[in-house]
Every structure is written in C-alpha cells, then in structure tokens.
Amino acid sequence: MEPNPLRTTLDTLREERQGAESRLVLLQLEVAEAEMRLMYLRGAIENIEALLGEPPLEAESESQGASVREVDFTNTPDPAPRRKRVPSTDWVADVVRELDRPASRDEVYDAFVERRGIPESWNTNPRNSFNNALGRAVERGLVIKDDDDQYFPRDYNPFENKDPFKHGEP
Numbered sequence: 203m204e205p206n207p208l209r210t211t212l213d214t215l216r217e218e219r220q221g222a223e224s225r226l227v228l229l230q231l232e233v234a235e236a237e238m239r240l241m242y243l244r245g246a247i248e249n250i251e252a253l254l255g256e257p258p259l260e261a262e263s264e265s266q267g268a269s270v271r272e273v274d275f276t277n278t279p280d281p282a283p284r285r286k287r288v289p290s291t292d293w294v295a296d297v298v299r300e301l302d303r304p305a306s307r308d309e310v311y312d313a314f315v316e317r318r319g320i321p322e323s324w325n326t327n328p329r330n331s332f333n334n335a336l337g338r339a340v341e342r343g344l345v346i347k348d349d350d351d352q353y354f355p356r357d358y359n360p361f362e363n364k365d366p367f368k369h370g371e372p
Contacts, residue, residue, distance in 0.1 A: 244334065245327075245330050245331070245333075245334050248333065248334050248337050249330060249333060251337075252333060252337065255351075290321065290324075290331065290332075290334075290335035290338075291335050291338040291339050291342065291344065292339075292344070293314070293318050293335070294310070294314060294332065294335040294336050294339050294345070295339045295344035295345050295355075297310060297313050297314045297317055297318065298310055298339070298344075298345045298353055298354065298355055299355040300313070300317065301313055301354075301355075302354075302355060302358065303354065303358070304348070304352035304353070304354045304358070304360075305352065305353055305354065306351065306352060306353075307333070307336065307351065307353065310336065310353050311329070311332050314332060336353065340353070343356055344356060346358070
C-alpha cells in the first residue's frame with residue numbers, strides 16, 4: 203500500500219508547527235528578560251542623572267507618545283502571565299496638575315501615593331519607578347522642573363491668584 207501524500211504533508215507540517223511554537227516561547231522569554239534588563243538599566247541611569255542634577259543624555263524610543271515601558275506587550279498568544287504596563291507618566295503628570303502649585307519631588311511622590319496608590323508592577327522599587335515616571339513627564343513637557351527642583355504643571359501661572367484670601371489679600 204502506497205503512503206498517502208496528504209498524510210505525509212500533514213505530519214510534516216505538524217512537526218514544523220510544534221518546532222515553531224517552541225521557538226516562539228523561547229524568543230518571548232528572551233524578549234521579556236531583555237525588557238526587564240533594559241528597564242533596570244534605564245532606571246539606574248535616570249536615578250544617577252537625577253542625583254547628579256544632569257538632564258538625561260539619551261532620548262527614549264517612543265511609540266506614538268508612549269515609552270517602551272508603557273506599551274502593553276501582553277497582547278500575545280503566550281499563555282504565560284505577563285506584567286501589564288501602567289501609564290505612569292500620565293498619572294504622575296495628572297497628580298502634578300492636580301497639585302496646581304510648585305512642589306518638590308517628595309511632595310509629588312506623597313501626593314501620588316495618596317491619590318493613585320502604588321501600582322502592582324512597582325512592587326520591587328516604587329520610588330525608582332516613580333522617579334522614572336516623573337523624569338519622563340519632564341522630558342515630554344507634561345511637567346515643568348525649575349532650577350530649584352520644583353515641579354509644576356506646564357500651564358501653571360504663578361501670578362494667577364485663585365483664592366485672594368489665601369494669601370492675606372482683601
């Protein structure tokens with residue numbers, strides 16, 4: 203009896219599919235490891251730059267206004283759970299906008315924790331994640347940082363008096 207060519211083709215394709223699926227899982231693991239390493243390196247660099255008072259030297263690659271750290275890579279067929287990214291830059295900018303006054307990094311952090319809480323993905327080093335988000339907000343012009351390390355909304359007007367009685371004026 204002659205072998206069925208369709209059966210042979212089907213078996214060959216199934217073997218190739220299994221190999222491709224295995225390779226895909228390995229590549230996804232490598233990408234996840236590379237993303238984590240890159241996130242760590244960016245955070246370390248940004249923290250040291252902030253301590254030295256230097257502006258960031260390299261611009262992050264952006265995809266439609268979102269940094270690599272904020273793009274959701276979870277929309278993959280990979281069954282393994284993957285961490286969902288949070289829009290931390292926008293959240294930090296919103297908190298600064300809500301403060302509507304110049305504030306130190308610590309004041310912005312305290313207000314962020316009070317109003318937003320700590321995202322689950324920040325569980326290893328929340329302060330570092332916050333500092334990175336605040337730095338990105340400044341880089342994108344969502345938040346202004348002055349020479350005294352005060353942060354305020356980009357549309358903040360120091361001469362606008364919202365409450366005349368607040369400053370002792372009649």
